[in-house]
Every structure is written in C-alpha cells, then in structure tokens.
Amino acid sequence: MSAESTPEPGIPGESGTTDEAGGGGPRRRPGGRRRRPRARRRGVMIAAWTAAGVVVLGGTGLGYVYVKLNGNIKSVDIDQALGTDRPTKADNGSENILVLGSDTRSGANKKLGGGADDGSARSDTAMIVHVYEGHKSASVVSVPRDTLIDRPECTDTRGGTHDAATGVMFNSAYTTGGAACAVKTVESISGVRMDHYLEVDFSGFEKLIDELGGVEITTTKDIKDPDSHLDLKAGTHTLDGAQALGLVRTRHGVGDGSDLGRIQLQQAFVKALVDQVKDVGLLTSGTKLYALADTATKAVTTDSDLGSLNSLMSFAGGLKGIGAADMNMVTLPVRYDPANPNRVIVEKAKAQQVWTALRNDRPIPRSATEGTATGEAAGVVSSS
Structure with missing residues (x-):
C-alpha cells in the first residue's frame, strides 16, 4: 500500500499517517474561553508520557510550597556529558524529548519489577516525543527495549566512559x-537531536495514578x-496505581x-490518561493540587534545562494544548x-x-509502519 499525500506539518494522523493505538486521526478541538491569567497561573499544566504515562503537574507560588516542590526535582546535565558532537538542533520551535520509565530494582521498585534487589538501573519504557512547530500536535515513537542496536561509545554524567557495543539490546544503553x-x-x-530528557520512576508513577483517583480504560x-499482578476481565475499569503499572508493564497477558x-x-x-486528566477537578482543592505536584516532582528526573519548578512548569505549559486526539503514536519499525x-x-x-x-518536522508517513511487527495487541485497551 503506498503512502498517501503528505499533510501539512504539525497535523499527525491525517492522510499519510497512522496511529497504532487507535487508528483515527486527530481532530481539532473546539476553542474554549481563555482562563484569566490569575487562574491560569494557579492551574494545572500537564505533560503526559509512556508507556508508562507520565504526568507533570505544577502550581506557582512563593515560600515553603515552591521551595519544597523545586527541591523534589532531580536533574542531570546531559549537554555537558555529550559535548558538541550531536545532531543539529531545530530552529523552528519544534522539540524532541526522550522519555524513559525507569526501575532501579531496589527499594520500593523491587516489588514492582519482580526482580532481585540488586540496585541496578533498568529502563523498561522508552518514547521519543516530537512536538511539532506551534506545539499543537505531537508524534510519539516507542522504542522496544529488546531492539538490537549498535550502541555508541558514550560518557555518563559522572564523567565515566563506556565502550561502544554491537548487536546489544536498546535498553542496555541506560x-x-x-x-x-x-x-x-x-x-x-x-x-535526531534530543532537546530534553524526562525520566519517570515506576514507584512514583503508581503513587501519581492513585493521587489522580485512577484512570478509566476499557479492555476488549x-x-x-x-x-x-494484573487480572482484568473484559470491560470498563478504573485502574488504581498498582493496576495501571501492571497494565503498562504486562507483556505475557x-x-x-x-x-x-x-x-x-x-x-x-497514555491516550486514556491524557483524555481523562482534563476532567479531574484539581482546581477545587489546593490540598489535592499540592499532593499531586509533590508526588509528580518526586517521580521525575529531567535534563538540567528542566531542572527547576519554573522551567518544568513553562515546558509543561507549552504542551497543554496537545490532547490525545492530537498525538500520533507509533512503534519503531522492527x-x-x-x-x-x-x-x-x-x-x-x-x-x-x-x-x-x-528531522524535517513532518508527519510520519503511513508506509513507515505498514507490514512491521506489532505484537498483536492492538485494540485490547481503549479509553472509555
């Protein structure tokens, strides 16, 4: 099947694109009345991620709350470690973010991962999020952890050098x-240049879903x-944190x-989470907002450019116009x-x-994913 005509940039999911999670292209959402600046400053700004479904929430303020939330955020100086030998950065306002779901196999994550308490770091989820010029739509490319790749020589953020390796699993890099x-x-x-890095800890993800009151999905x-530890009958469910984590980690079910x-x-x-979070009445409770922000900021590690509450809020605010219908989600062709x-x-x-x-800020063509391995799980889960 040949690719269809190329749509305009920043409109993934139209003719020439595909969406493995739902099959439909994005729809333009009707415009709503703008919030007053004061309300917007106190509101929720959300950035969703994968595989494991990250949500970053922030509220502005002074004093203890700001200092506490700002101190929760962990960051790493990736630019310093990688130096200047990197792909060219886009100059049109589009951005690429590498989002990882991590599990240290120690402490609270031991029971979630089912592995030995050896303290080793693993990344079970990897998504490359491309935000198109204008920040109205995005493409998300999931990279299977089991993909065999050639890993380049690299320097970690502590200055240690690691040799290149051929034919190793993708998640061996992390x-x-x-x-x-x-x-x-x-x-x-x-x-493709990665402008930002966002890592979410699995135990923090579980707590965050609980703070949100669960996420509603339908299983076919x-x-x-x-x-x-997942056991769901076909039908509609509101998943708590443990069930949500089980869902995004299951591979045998x-x-x-x-x-x-x-x-x-x-x-x-991720699509169910993005759709549902808009309906959560966070503004009615300052206590709930703080609890969510506290949990979220503890769960994430960012690149140094996003390593402050103000920076993270500004970044999330720039993505708030992107809904589930504006996201084209594919898997790396394998x-x-x-x-x-x-x-x-x-x-x-x-x-x-x-x-x-x-690289060219264009939609991913349908032909890129036609005829590739899929895992045969499409349509098993959808938003309610």
Whole structure:
C-alpha cells in the first residue's frame, strides 16, 4: 500500500499517517474561553508520557510550597556529558524529548519489577516525543527495549566512559551509562537531536495514578498476567496505581507475549490518561493540587534545562494544548529476530522514514509502519 499525500506539518494522523493505538486521526478541538491569567497561573499544566504515562503537574507560588516542590526535582546535565558532537538542533520551535520509565530494582521498585534487589538501573519504557512547530500536535515513537542496536561509545554524567557495543539490546544503553548514554544512543541511531530528557520512576508513577483517583480504560479482552499482578476481565475499569503499572508493564497477558504488545497497551493508556486528566477537578482543592505536584516532582528526573519548578512548569505549559486526539503514536519499525524471537531488529529503510519525518518536522508517513511487527495487541485497551 503506498503512502498517501503528505499533510501539512504539525497535523499527525491525517492522510499519510497512522496511529497504532487507535487508528483515527486527530481532530481539532473546539476553542474554549481563555482562563484569566490569575487562574491560569494557579492551574494545572500537564505533560503526559509512556508507556508508562507520565504526568507533570505544577502550581506557582512563593515560600515553603515552591521551595519544597523545586527541591523534589532531580536533574542531570546531559549537554555537558555529550559535548558538541550531536545532531543539529531545530530552529523552528519544534522539540524532541526522550522519555524513559525507569526501575532501579531496589527499594520500593523491587516489588514492582519482580526482580532481585540488586540496585541496578533498568529502563523498561522508552518514547521519543516530537512536538511539532506551534506545539499543537505531537508524534510519539516507542522504542522496544529488546531492539538490537549498535550502541555508541558514550560518557555518563559522572564523567565515566563506556565502550561502544554491537548487536546489544536498546535498553542496555541506560543500564550501562544512565541518561546520557541513553540520549547518545537515540541520537546515534536516529540522527535526531534530543532537546530534553524526562525520566519517570515506576514507584512514583503508581503513587501519581492513585493521587489522580485512577484512570478509566476499557479492555476488549481478559488480561491476566501473574508476573505483573494484573487480572482484568473484559470491560470498563478504573485502574488504581498498582493496576495501571501492571497494565503498562504486562507483556505475557496480551497479544503474542512480546514487548511489542506491551507497547501497544502503553500507547493506549497514555491516550486514556491524557483524555481523562482534563476532567479531574484539581482546581477545587489546593490540598489535592499540592499532593499531586509533590508526588509528580518526586517521580521525575529531567535534563538540567528542566531542572527547576519554573522551567518544568513553562515546558509543561507549552504542551497543554496537545490532547490525545492530537498525538500520533507509533512503534519503531522492527521485525522479529530469526535467531531469537525475544529480540527484534530495526527495519532500517522504514525506520529512516520515521527519522527523516522527525528531522524535517513532518508527519510520519503511513508506509513507515505498514507490514512491521506489532505484537498483536492492538485494540485490547481503549479509553472509555
């Protein structure tokens, strides 16, 4: 099937694009009355992420609350670690953000990951979020953790150097050298400059969903996975934090049991979260707003440019016009590795279509993801 005509920039999901989580293109939302500046300053500004579904909330203020929330945010100086040998930064206002869901396999995360308490760092979720010029729409590219790639030599944020490696799993970059090596690897395989980095801790994600009062989703099939402690009958559910975390981490309860099926659940959950969070009455309770902001800021690690409450709020505010219908979510084009069905290999020609689209601030063409491995879990979860 050939790609259709190319739509105008910044309108993903129209002719020539695809959306694996829902199949429909974005719709223009009717304009609403602007909030007064005072209300907007006190309001909620949201940036959603994957796979594991991150939400960043912030409220302005002075004194203890501001200092407390500002002190919660952890940041890493990725620009210093990577130096100047990087892809060119776009000059039209578009942005690329690498979003990772991390699990240290220690402390509170031990029971969530089901692994040994060895203190090692793992990244089970990776999404490249491209925000188009004008910040009215976005494309999200999920990168399977099991993708075999060539990892470049990199320097971590502590100054340690890590050798290059050939034919290793994508998530080994984070395990080996943390945030800086993860960004270096993404830039190496894509040729796309990452403007920002956002990492969300799994235990913090669970608490955040609970603070939000849960997220409503509909399952079209039963999902049962003892490994992720998830047992859902087909139907509509309001997931608490533990269930939401189980959903975005399950891989044996849906589809072909691969990481690709899990990615499709993550994409559907992110859309449900983005849609639902608009209806949460946060402005009615300052206490609830503070609890959400406290939990969210404790859960995230950012690049140094976003490492303050003001910077994070400004960044999130720039994304508040992007709803679920404005997001085109795809998976990096891959095929199963003939030598190991638990690994996938990049479909280089199709992947190049994705990277070229992002570099040029254009929608991802439908042809980039046609005929690639999917994990067979599409349509299992949708927003209610």
